[in-house]
Structure formats: structure tokens, C-alpha cells
Amino acid sequence: LLSVAKRTGAAIPHIVKVAASLKAMRRPPSRQAFLQKVRREVEALTLPPPKGGWSEYYKDCFPSFSPSEEWTTKEHSVRQALLDSRPGSVLDIGSNVDWYSQLAALLGCRVVAIDTDEGCVAQLYRDIKKKNLPILPLVMDFRAPSPGYGLGNLAALPATARLKCDMVMALALVHHLVFKQHLNFEQIIAGLSIFSTRWLLVEFIPREDMYVRDWWSERYSWYNLENFVAVLRRHFHRVESYASFPDPRVLLLCEKKGTN
Ligand SMILES: C[S@@+](CC[C@H](N)C(=O)[O-])C[C@H]1O[C@@H](n2cnc3c(N)ncnc32)[C@H](O)[C@@H]1O
Numbered sequence: 136l137l138s139v140a141k142r143t144g145a146a147i148p149h150i151v152k153v154a155a156s157l158k159a160m161r162r163p164p165s166r167q168a169f170l171q172k173v174r175r176e177v178e179a180l181t182l183p184p185p186k187g188g189w190s191e192y193y194k195d196c197f198p199s200f201s202p203s204e205e206w207t208t209k210e211h212s213v214r215q216a217l218l219d220s221r222p223g224s225v226l227d228i229g230s231n232v233d234w235y236s237q238l239a240a241l242l243g244c245r246v247v248a249i250d251t252d253e254g255c256v257a258q259l260y261r262d263i264k265k266k267n268l269p270i271l272p273l274v275m276d277f278r279a280p281s282p283g284y285g286l287g288n289l290a291a292l293p294a295t296a297r298l299k300c301d302m303v304m305a306l307a308l309v310h311h312l313v314f315k316q317h318l319n320f321e322q323i324i325a326g327l328s329i330f331s332t333r334w335l336l337v338e339f340i341p342r343e344d345m346y347v348r349d350w351w352s353e354r355y356s357w358y359n360l361e362n363f364v365a366v367l368r369r370h371f372h373r374v375e376s377y378a379s380f381p382d383p384r385v386l387l388l389c390e391k392k393g394t395n
Pocket of ligand 1: 278306
């Protein structure tokens with residue numbers, strides 16, 4: 136200190152102060168400080184306003200969460216499937232602004248909800264913040280799960296590990312993945328199965344459905360419930376069906392072998 140003071144002519148307390156701040160700058164930030172910084176940055180983000188499109192999906196129909204006669208068969212069946220399986224955690228893929236994620240949270244599940252539509256995810260975020268529900272809404276494309284990061288993925292695990300849940304829900308999604316995003320049943324079910332430790336609740340929208348009817352052509356001759364269930368059985372040992380809405384949509388609750 137004396138030699139630096141002599142050379143620079145600075146007072147010793149000033150040199151001590153500068154040395155301390157230089158040392159602090161060299162020290163890597165603690166994990167806690169890093170996470171606090173990330174939290175501040177994330178909380179400062181402005182959410183995109185709803186843009187129409189998918190965020191209008193539930194516009195006229197977001198029923199209360201107590202079972203009632205106003206509920207559709209699908210709403211009753213999803214509730215029943217959740218009560219029959221009682222997952223601790225649920226990953227809702229293609230969640231939209233999502234009534235079903237909120238239903239699962241109110242039945243005691245921790246929920247991660249993913250969708251490609253930023254407007255929907257922002258709307259869901261605002262809603263669950265108000266209601267204080269245990270739901271983490273994320274923008275992510277099922278076809279491109281976020282990869283791991285860093286040496287040995289130690290900085291961040293890939294989404295397939297980080298977001299793994301007891302149950303994966305994929306409601307009114309498969310027909311979009313087939314007809315609009317050109318995936319086959321094996322790719323879809325293998326992709327859904329990766330995220331699930333035990334159950335999959337998936338909805339199948341058959342060829343007679345009003346949307347699928349318009350999208351269907353001979354090249355999709357393999358698109359039927361029988362083939363879908365055959366692929367499900369390669370990944371899950373138990374497949375049970377529940378009625379959905381509108382008829383003849385069907386919900387399939389699948390369970391992996393050796394998980395009970
Ligand atoms: C018909 S809505 C279904 C909403 C809700 N799951 C239900 O059953 O009422 C389909 C949702 O899937 C989302 N989606 C479509 N392709 C997706 C993908 N590859 N990854 C994640 N979400 C997707 C859309 O943005 C849309 O919100």
C-alpha cells in the first residue's frame with residue numbers, strides 16, 4: 136500500500152477503496168445474485184398485448200371451475216382423468232390461455248403450460264398472477280424444445296429434462312401437429328412421452344371432425360384412431376378412453392409400465 140501511495144501520491148484509504156472495488160469486480164457473481172438479476176430483468180419485460188388469433192380461442196366460453204351442467208363432456212372428462220390419476224405435476228402442451236391448466240392447478244397439481252402463441256402465454260400469465268395459481272406459462276414450440284446449455288448441460292438442462300412432469304396433457308393439439316406441422320404419430324407420441332414420467336392425457340380428433348374433414352386427403356389415410364392407439368401402446372402399457380367434445384373426439388389416458 137505504501138509503495139502504491141508513494142508512486143501515485145494517492146491517500147491510503149482511497150487506494151484501499153479502489154482495491155476493494157477492483158476485487159469485487161473480479162469475483163464471479165454468486166448464483167443467488169445472478170438469479171436475482173435475471174428475475175429483475177424478466178419482471179421488467181413488457182408483455183405483448185393479445186393479438187387475436189389463438190388468444191381468441193376461449194373468447195365466449197371460459198366457464199367457472201365448479202363442475203356444472205354447463206360444462207362440456209370434454210371438461211367433465213379431463214377433470215375425471217385428473218382425479219383418476221392424481222398427478223403431482225402436469226405439463227400442458229398447446230395450452231392456449233388455458234382453462235385446463237387452471238383446472239389442473241385448482242385440483243392440486245403444479246402446472247407448466249407451453250404454447251407457441253406469445254399472446255396466449257402473456258394472457259395466461261396475467262390471469263394466473265391475479266389468481267395466484269401454481270402455473271408456469273412458457274413460450275415454446277413442442278417441435279423444438281429448448282436445448283441444454285453449457286458443459287455437460289450444467290448451466291441449463293434441456294427442456295425435455297427440466298419440464299418433465301408426472302402427466303403430459305395434449306388437448307386439441309394432435310390434428311394441428313399432423314395436418315399443419317407435418318408430424319406423424321410416432322414423432323408426436325415419442326415427443327410427448329419424453330416429457331412424461333407416468334401419464335399422458337391426449338385428445339384424438341377424428342377424420343369426421345369439422346376441422347379435420349377440411350384438412351384430410353388420401354395421403355393421410357393412416358390418420359385414424361386405431362393407428363393412433365397402436366402407436367400409443369408402444370410407449371404406454373395402459374390406454375383408457377374418455378368421451379370428449381364435440382363427439383366423436385376422444386380423450387386417451389395412457390400410463391407407462393412399472394410406474395405405479
Ligand atoms: C386448438 S388449441 C387447444 C387449446 C387447449 N389445449 C384446448 O384443448 O382447449 C391448440 C393450441 O396449440 C398451440 N400449438 C399449436 N402447435 C403447437 C406447437 N408445435 N407447440 C406448442 N403449441 C402449439 C396453438 O398455439 C393453440 O393455442
